[in-house]
Amino acid sequence: MAKVSKGDLDVYITPTTQDEVGGLTDSFNQMVQDLKQSQQAILEAEGKYRRIFENSKDMVYITSLEGKLVDVNQAGLEMLGYENQEELFKIGVRDIYVNSEDREKFMYQIAKQGFAKDFEAKLKRKVGLPIDVLITASVKKGPSGEIIGYEGIIKDISDRKRMEEELYQRTKELGTLYELSVLINQTLHLDKVLPLALERVLSLTGFEMGTIYLISNDREWLELKYHQNYPSHLADVVRRLKWGEGVVGSAAKRKEIVIFPIGEYPSPDILPNLIEENVKTLVGIPLLSKGEAIGAICLTSRFEHFPGQSDVHLFQSLGNQIGMVLENAKLFSSVEKAKSEWETTFDAVADLITIRDKDYRILRANKAAFRRYGLKPEEMIRKACYETLHHRAVPCNGCYVKEALTTEKPVSGQRESEYLDGVFQYYTYPVYDASGKVVGVVDLAREITEEKRLEKEKEVVNNINKILASTLDMRQVTKAIHAEFKKVLSSDRMTITLLDEVGSRFQYFALEKDYEREELTKDRSYPTEGTTLSKVVQTGQPVIAEDLFESEVWLDQRLFQEGIRSYLVFPLEYQSKIIGTVNFGSRDPRHFSERHFDVLRQIVPGMAISIQNALLLDEIRQSEGKYRTVIEGVHDGVAVIGTDFKFNYVNNRLSEILGYTKEELIGMDFRNTLTKESQQLVVDRYTQWVKKEEDTPYYEFDILRKDGKIRNIEIRNKELRDAEGHITFVALMSDITEKKKMEEQLLQAEKLRALGEMASGVAHDFNNALAAILGNTQLLLYSVQEEEMRESLKTIEKVAKDSAQTVKRLQEFTRKRARQELFKLDVNSIIRDVVEITKPKWKDEAQGKGIPIEMALHLGDVPNVAGNASEMREVITNVIFNAIEAMPRGGKIEIRTFKKGDSICIQIADSGVGMDEETRKKIFEPFFTTKPFSNTGLGLSMSYGIIKRFGGEIEVESSVGAGTTFTIIFPITKGGKKEKEADASIKIGKSLRVLVIDDEETVRRVLEKLLSQANHQVTVADDGEKGVQLFQEKEFDIVLTDLGMPGMSGWEVCQRIKEIKQTTPVGMITGWGMELSQDKMKQYGLDFILSKPFDFSQVVKVVSETIRPRS
Structure with missing residues (x-):
């Protein structure tokens, strides 16, 4: 037993009895045997551990609780640069850390977690050089579980860190080189290139001082052009160096990088000045272009630098790049x-x-x-x-x-x-x-694209007009006409079709070349139904068929079989009626576009006249007896005039145009019907004809009617010779006065667009004011029960909404809205509303001034029209206000509605002062007003734009002292839907915590009241910073922020809110009336937009719908 207690397990006790003592003896012997086996297993494990310990390529170590190394393997000794363990064990673990803070962070991590994994730190080798390592360690516990030290593995990552650093440095160098290239290549000015280049080179290389020189024209000197951080006295010393002198002279002469420690500096005269400035290292970089030095850079440092091969390569790259740029700058000196x-x-x-x-x-x-x-x-x-x-x-x-x-x-x-x-x-x-x-x-x-296009189009227009003027039957010159059209259309086929009276059938009038299909031949008529021609008849507009490949229309299929893949159909209009079409086909799909319409609009009307003339000629040839009947029936005036300028014949239409009877005109000198300017024009044209100078057969002039009115006339002449050689002229005269008026209307429409450009400047302030008015009005509507008061509030609400729409229309004045949704409108109901809304103006205010104005309504039973109720009210309001202004002494305003054909008319007449013709022409121009200090001149111009958008027309009849009558004409609508009124009921839903941010107090308060009325908890802030602070301090379900605020804008508020809590919905309140970019909304995380002014139902609906998907 004594041996066992001392660790000697080579003991065996022989049992002498079979009793309990013998049993205990056997158990003792078995226990000793088990201890021997356990001890042997421990020794084997320790041996394996030791072999792993010693053979590991990483440092394996054990330390005491006090931070003393207890054990370390050979890899650890080599890593730290010690020869044996005894030498290493003399220092503490703390002493091998470069930064004591790393040691403290490491120990804190182990104390907190019981281990540390891949902890990155810097350790010191014996010689003091730092190495980068990763440390993985854990606590070492004793038999009783107490911590007795630490054990771990340290991996040397210096090579990896060095490669990472080199990669980073190389990337930085390449980036800097690229940046340098971009910056210095943006200018050819030496005074900008030189400082920029030197600054970038110093930044990249780590040198703190530098100079840049250029070689003189005689190549004898290097002249200092720029320096950075050089003391002024030192810059004066090196301002001009001889070729080969100093670092820059050596670099330029040798055309290679030169590096000099201060002790090897090549110019003794300059050396003392450098030593005085404690300069340690100088590098010369030649600036080369096409193999020749054009200058050099000197990098100077008060520290020792040891540039390697990669640094030299970098210097060379910098020198070559800067040299190339300098050469380019010199080339353009x-x-x-x-x-x-x-x-x-x-x-x-x-x-x-x-x-x-x-x-x-x-x-x-x-x-x-x-x-x-x-x-x-x-x-x-x-x-x-x-x-x-x-x-x-x-x-x-x-x-x-x-x-x-x-x-x-x-x-x-x-x-x-x-x-x-x-x-x-x-x-x-x-x-x-x-x-x-x-x-x-x-x-x-x-x-010269546009000039070429216009030049070509002008040439084509002139050529076709000449061709048309050369014959009265254009079917004879179809090929010649198409040859000209090809110059601008590049078409493959041209045909002309004529329609019957109702436009249900067509037949070919002229074919450039016969088609093979019998359905495409002349002298037969075909139904227009289902064809592109029917669209032209219905709309009066040209139509393009882009590709016939998939078309199921019979006409398209026949054309496709003829090799036509796309076509353009242009209406032939004569006397405001579509009489046929001019059709152009191409073998290429999608060949035609709307840009072709312009040239066709210049030519096709003349073709329509020529076609009509050709048809008339057919009739004349069929029956000479019908000659005068035909001539009298044409829309244009027709005259036969002799070389003495006297009328030999005039038709009824010309008599109507000139205002004389036919009897008065026969024998009258044609020139007497012209204005003075036009008389000279006609004489000049006749002189050109006599001299046989080339001239167009048609031109324009002004006639003076018998009643003194001036009309614009377009004339087309045709010279006729009889059997005896006598010459007369057949003249076709068209009254183009209305056409000129249409051109004026087009100009008017262009002027209207200018208005929209000024509108957005006032939209924000108007919408803020309207938001307060509309919001408070709607709040009162929900609390006031008295019916008379409610009716007054509803009128205010309607006016406020109309005013908001007016602001919006002001902003959109320049926009062409091709698809504005229109609704069925009862004009009589709208007129009654407007009369009631304007009553304070025409009745109360007028009576207060002693001006009696009577309002009379004569409203007929008229169908609905298509439009927008708010805009229709604005139109009628503007006309009524205009009538009130025209009656300074009072009078009567009569409003009538009646049906006229397929249209309904709203006629507003006043008994005021009226206006002259010059004023009447300008009343729809933006900013035109006869009272510049009381009116803006915008009302009627806006009304004009609204009426046009509704597909209507407006006519004005007036004369001085006889009052004014405005007639507004709208087409009758059969379809469409009624405008929905906003739901006025309050839908109380889940109570939400709402943060409202707006710099306008009235807007904040209105929103607070509206949302509180809907059972929401509202917190307000008057700027973006306060709003964000409130959001950080409290919980909110939704945020509403104004767009334009001083300080932090709505976009910044949205961004900050989303950074704090991504899931909180943010809505933008805007009074600018503009549409926000979807991309920008997505970028800032904006969820929805709330436009000012807003009504109750809009606010409550938007808030609830935004929250619902997130609930």
Whole structure:
């Protein structure tokens, strides 16, 4: 037993009895045997552990609680640079940490978690050099579970960190090189390139001082151009160095990087000044261009630097890059001398100007070039023109730049650019250096696309008019006409169809060439139903069929069989009626577009007249006896005039146009019916005819009617010779006065668009005010029970909503709204509403001034029209206000409604002062007013735009002293739906915590009351900062923020709210009336928009619908 207690297990006791003592003896022997086996297993485990411990490539260690190393393997000794364990064990673990803070963080982590994994730190080797390591360790416990020390593994990651650092440094260098390239290539000014280049080089290399030199023209000197951080006295010493002198002289002369410690500096005269400044290292970088030094950079440091091969490579790259830029700057120095004379005009020139070097790289471009090419400076400058502008790998065929560089002479010409989809006139001039060598070109491109198009269209229009004037039967010249059309349409076929009286059937009037299909031949009629022609008849507008491949229309199928893939159908309109169509076919799908409509609008009306004349000629040929009947029936005036200018014959229409009887006109000198200006025009035209000078057969002039009125006339002459050779002229005269008026109306519409550009400036303030009015009115509606008071409040509510719509329409005045939703409107009901709304103006206010105004309604039984109730009220209100202003002494306003054909008319007449013709023409112009200090001149112009959007017309009849009558004409609508009224009931839902942020107190209070009325808990803030602070302090279900606020904007508030709590819905309150970008809403996390002014139902609905999907 004594041996066992001392650890000697080689003991065996022989049992002497079979009793309990013998049993105990056996148990003792078994226990000793088990202990021996356990001890042997422990020894084997310790041996394996020791082998792993010693053979590990990473440092394995054990420390005491006091931080003393107890054990460490051979890898640990080698890692830390110690020869044996005894030497290492003499120092504490704390002493091998570079930063004591790392040790404290490491111990804190182990104390907190019981282990630390991949803890990154810096340790010191014996010689003091730092190494980067990863430490994984845990606590070491004794038999009783108490902590007796720490054990762990340390992995040397110095190589990995060094590679990471090198990779980072290389990436940084490349990035800096690229940044340097971009920055210094944006200018050719030496005074900007030099400081920029030196600053970037110092930043990249770590040197704190530097100079940059350029070689003189005689290559005898290096002249200091710029320095950074050099003391002034030292800069004076090195301001001018001889070729080969100093670091920069050596670098420039040897054309390679030179590195000098201060002890090896090559110029003794300068050395004392450098030593005085405690300079330790200097590096010279030659600036090379085309193999020759043009300057050098000197990097100077008060610290010792030991540049490696990678540093030298970097220096070389910097020198080459800067040298190339400096050379380019010198090449254009002559241009820079003249820059003061043309710099201000360079970017103002509308032509596209670029300067390119011999490698086709764009060195400079004006603003017009950047804008037309749609590229930014960094996308064009220093890029080859054929790659950037034409997307080619090599210069273009017939390139003017290439020709100018090759011939060294100016080149000019025209070229059509596929890239820019236009035609340009090019002028390319070589640029020479001082030695007369071509170093680049200046290229000027003047866009003549529109001029070419208009020139071609004008030529085509003139040619076709000549062709039409050459014959009275245009069927004889169909091919010639189409030959001209091909110049602008590139069409393959042209046909002309004529419609019957009701437009239900058509037949071909003229074919450029016969089709093979019998359904496409002349002298037969076919139904228009289902064909494109029926659409033209219904709409009066041209129609394009883009691809007939999938069309099931019989006519399209026949045309497809003839090889036609797309076509354009243009209406032939005569006397405001569609009489047929001109049709153009192409073998290519999607060949035609709306841009072709312009030229057709100039030609087709003349063709319609010619076709009509041809039809008339047919009738004349069929029956000479019907001659005068036909002539009398044409819409145009017809006259036969002799060479003495006297009328030999006039038809009834011409008699109507001129205001004389036919008897008065026969024998009258044609010139006596003209204004003085037109008389001279006619004489000049006749003189040209006598001299046989080429002239168009038609022109315009003004006639003076018998009643003194002036009308605009278009005349078309045809020379006729009888059997004896006597000459007379057949003249067709068209009254185009109404056409001119339509052109004036078009000009009027253009002027109206200018209004919209000024509208948004006042929208925000108006909408804030309207938000307060509308919100408080609706709150009163929910609390007031008295019916008379409620009716007054409803009127205020309706006016406020109408005012909001007016602000919106002011903003959208320039927009062409092709698809505005229109509703069925009862105009009589709207008129009664307007009369009631305007009653304070025409009755109460007028009576207060002693001006009696009577309002009389004569409302007929009229159908509904299509429109928008708010806008319709605005139109009628504006006309009524205009009538009130026109009756300063009082009078009577009569409003009538009645049906006229397929339209209904609203007629508003006053007994006021009336207006003259000049005023009547201008009343729909924006800002035109006869009372500039009391009116804006916008009401009638806005009304005009609204009426046009509803598909209506407005006519004005007035004369001075006889009052004014406005007649508004709308087409009758059969379909459509009624405008829905907002749900006035309060739907109390889940109570929400709402944060309202708005700098306008009235808006805040209205929203607070509206939302509180809907059972919500509302908190308000008067700016963005306070709102965000409240959101951080309290819990909110939804946030409403104004868009435009001083300080933090609505966008910033939205962004901050989403950063704090992503799931909280945020709505934007805006009084600007603009549509917010969906991309921007997504970027800032904006959930919805609440436009001012808002009504109760809108606010409650938006809030509840936004929260519902998240509940």
